[in-house]
Amino acid sequence: MEIDSALADLLDIITAFNIEARYPDYKKEFYIKADDEFTLYYKTKIIELRKWLIDQLNK
Numbered sequence: 001m002e003i004d005s006a007l008a009d010l011l012d013i014i015t016a017f018n019i020e021a022r023y024p025d026y027k028k029e030f031y032i033k034a035d036d037e038f039t040l041y042y043k044t045k046i047i048e049l050r051k052w053l054i055d056q057l058n059k
Contacts, residue, residue: 001056007049007052010045010049011049013042014042014046014049017030017042
């Protein structure tokens with residue numbers, strides 16, 4: 001599956017969420033960064049990504 005650089009960047013950011021939320025050293029910093037605006041923006045992006053992935057799988 002080919003992806004463009006914008007999608008690759010989004011996937012890198014989403015992967016970082018997992019790391020930042022899992023490890024105690026990063027957790028507090030991540031919670032401070034994840035305000036309502038940040039959360040809504042990335043929630044929307046992840047929903048769009050999910051729809052795109054489902055579409056790719058159905059081709």
